Amino acid sequence: MLELYGHPFSSYTWKALIALHAGETPFIFRMLGPDQPENGARVAAASPLGKFPLLVDGDTEVFEATSIIEHLWLNHSGAARLLPVDPVAAAKVRMIDRVFDNYVMGPMQAAVAEHLRGGGKDQARIDEACSQLERAYGWLEGWLEHYVPSTTISLIECAAAPALFYADWIVPIPTSCPRLAAYRAHLLALPAVVRCVEDARPYRGFFPPGAPDRD
Template structure:
């Protein structure tokens, strides 16, 4: 049975799983969560009642959810190219950065997006200001961490970069990365030029009208 991925091309966490699948050359059945395919949502909830995506059904019929866990599963299923190093210290560094990008870039970015989704009548400036301040702080930290250039971790393109690509793509739309953070800006550009990431960017382009703040005319 071919693996099945439930997700959406504009979903940041779906990107994480997609990039891993593309990097490893895994053939899969992509079931997009859109109104024109209502059965996909029902199928997703039959595997995971919470209904959040991405979710991958493996060739053994088992369902895996949470993007980082899906990538762990794929690394076991198709060991090369490895996205999580086998060396303990190197793997720990990659997993740490994965959590940094998810929790300290993606999460505050989503707070700003959620505020826009609530509408102007329910706008909460304090939440938005706090989220943008958090992004500014993590931008500064990442700018120092990425001073050496290359990918996020010394081990090469990894789970950390899979987390970084969508989080920095959308975070820069919400709170632009200042020119003073040249290392981080260059890293984001490298990510968006990477073939598997560029594929996600292009596939998501038709859905940019979904972005509640208005997608900028760039990227």
């Protein structure tokens, strides 16, 4: 039985969970928290900085959410078509995965990190992160002109759903990006994503800038 170590409110844990849910892949979820020190110790020892999520598949440990999804695609694909079979098409999917991780999730987390500093937060860094998100939104609006969303879950949806869910809490998607706003709504209606949203709902009070009363 696969084991996934993470937290229900973690964006990157969501990314792995969406792939598992979409593939209807059996797994055990190992919660991270003060009441589960043994889970934290397992994660801390698995990767250079001890970050989660962590997938344990027998004797194999896989960290980094994208690598976890690649591992699932190769070994436990189930019902989900996480990556195209064609290597050229797969390379394009991986590129968009990097866009959501680096240019949406990255700035969002940078803003959250500053809020965690409390009174010591650097507003200039928050403003810079917000500016980066706005620029990424504009690029994604153009990309969506040629990308047709579907109910199929791929690596793109696994990356896009948590990134856009939380980024929109930091910088709401503007009216100038209607395709992106519609794509976020589409993602949040997918059953695999709905499960993540609902499982994370009890932890919204932990969102440092304050979670909006929506979604």
